[in-house]
Amino acid sequence: LLFPEKRCPTLSMPTNGGFKCLDGAYFGSRCEYYCSPGYQLKGDRIVTCMDNKVWSGRPASCVDTEPPRIQCPSVKEKTAEPNKLTARVFWDTPEGRDTADGILTDVILKGLPPGSHFPEGDHKIQYTVYDRAENKGTCKFLVKVRVRRCAKLNAPDNGYIKCSGDGNNYGATCEFSCVGGYELQGSPARVCQYNLGWSGVEPTCAPMNINVNVRTAAALLDQFYEKRRLLIISTPTAANFFYRMQLGMLQPAQCGLDLRHVTVVELVGVFPAQIGRIGVKLLPPSLALQLRLLLRIPHYSFNIVVMDKHGMDKERYPFPATPAELFALIDKFPLRKDEMKLQAEIGQSCP
Template sequence: MGSGVLCLALLLACPGLADTETPWCSPVKVKYGYANCRTPQGGYYKNVLGTRCDIRCQKGYELHGPSQLICQSNKRWSGKVLCKQKRCPTLSMPANGGFKCLDGAYFGSRCEYYCSPGYQLKGDRTVTCMDNKVWSGRPASCVDTEPPRIQCPSVKEKIAEPNKLTARVFWDTPEGRDTADGILTDVILKGLSSGSHFPEGDHKIHYTVYDRAENKGTCKFLVKVRVRRCVKLNAPENGYLKCSGDGNNYGATCEFFCVGGYDLQGSPARVCQYNLGWSGVEPTCTPMNINVAVRSAAALLDQFYEKRRLLIISTPTAANYFYRMQLGMLQPAQCGLDLRHVTVIELVGVVPALIGRIGVKILPPPLALQLRLLLRISQNNFSLLVMDKHGMDKERYPFPATPAELFTLIDTFPLRKEEMLLQAEVGQSCP
């Protein structure tokens, strides 16, 4: 038997001899790890037949392969091991942002999130790959929390238009701008829109715009409308006035009127001007002065044109029953006659004993005769004639008429309807 065969037989028969022999397996080398080996007999060499090695990896690495290796009779270890660096799952890229990592996604790597302009980070800005292969903290997201921007115009001031208490104001509709994706909803207006007629005073205009994340942007401005005003006018004594607009605003017109029996002197209408002064001169109401020293009946009637209505009473004698009855009915109705701007003319008698009278003024006989002839009034019978302010013959009565009948007739005249409205506004009436 050869010496090599003898030695192998002795080694198998007496395993303890291997402890003092040459190492059997190659040394165990674990990159990024270490091996804890022990021999069956506690010998010096750590890789003799039967040696067992427990394999461990450094922190941040994980073992791939068996955790224990055995040196076998074929001079090979019972398996292969490898320590691989631990790796966390790949991070998801946040919408509207991103992240930067040091050392990728391996153990100990730090990743920092960032967001695109207009977006804010929600969650942990920095995460670290832990030993258990999970990321520390919460994965971040980028959200749009910044409100959109909208710029309103500055304060708008305007003077009310002539003879109005309003002004039409225009401005450009403000446009919103989103700091994120630029997508906005419609601009919402609170208040009157551009081009509207704004009344006097201050008016708040409020614009609102939303982005897709429902962030709200707002802007406000004031529309100021001012009314230029003159000093308030007063009605003249024994008269009244009617004004347009607000009575004393720029462009307003005030018309002046006198009560029955008075004539207007001065400007019949005045306008509030831009310089805050009134046009014309201040009017007054003076007692009507009837000139009976005229040459013709037409000249006499011209004095009443557009001023007074006439009630002409003609009688052949002062003792006439109808005449006396008519005067008796009109006497207590004087206020109603003045309210309706009625002047009474009496033609009494026949030629050559004919006289005329307007109140306390006596008409010369020739003028009274001309008046009868011009108006075709009979001198032989009682007659009552109603004329309007334009000298038109409106009604003739062959017998006395009651004040109620006369007032009902006169109140149907077109000019009288306007007068009634004015007198109602100023509170002019008879008791």
């Protein structure tokens, strides 16, 4: 009698893989599973058809466990251009590769995209991609932005400093000015250069020295140009009631005058018995007379003239003016607005 050969059920072909058998599905046949590139075998690699017509081992399948590959660029280093605190950095968006079926999700970016303006410092950029099996591939790189910087500058004693940019970055300009009663010596502006040094020379603020021995009133006024405002008080006699009242009102307001860069010039008397005074310095009678004539100030009556830093006649009063009136007028001058901003920044004020 012939007995039928024993056979096991036909094996199922694993997706993304296959198997090879020595003797088909007959008893004793040995089959080995394999997977396509990018896939890993799950289950028993080798199964055998047993006497009970059942395959030994567990059913095999091919699964995608290998993460996709993505290659980021190397570190990107950039130095900010002059007068800039950021740098624009470009790179090519990396592409992912999957070793299995080649199907990937979109590349996901964490961080600023290429072409962005990056501030100073180190910035981590990360790209992530997933395949259909939700395996994740990631790469990272750094964007390093450097700002060339000079040593920080300070305001001179009795002066101010105002800088562009960040104050000491390459290309930044620092401008200097002095408080009332002082004049700038040295460079009025300095620029942070590529070699990390400052252009020009260090400025200082020296007490303003008025030369009263000049020959003309114009030469006297030129010394105040763009430096001081003038409050010229003219009176026919030192005993004039308005004159004495005006001095009495100004005496406690000296701080406000200094804050507004105001120099008081007194013209007292009538030529030839006429004198001029700037603080403790006396003007020669002829110079005091020239000043009255140049500015067309009446000789025989009380008068106040307010002049700005450009030598412009801004206001006249035939009677005493209170400090509040004078300060309100001066605070409307264009240059004064910038001064007020600077003084507020450094906390300079009057009690």
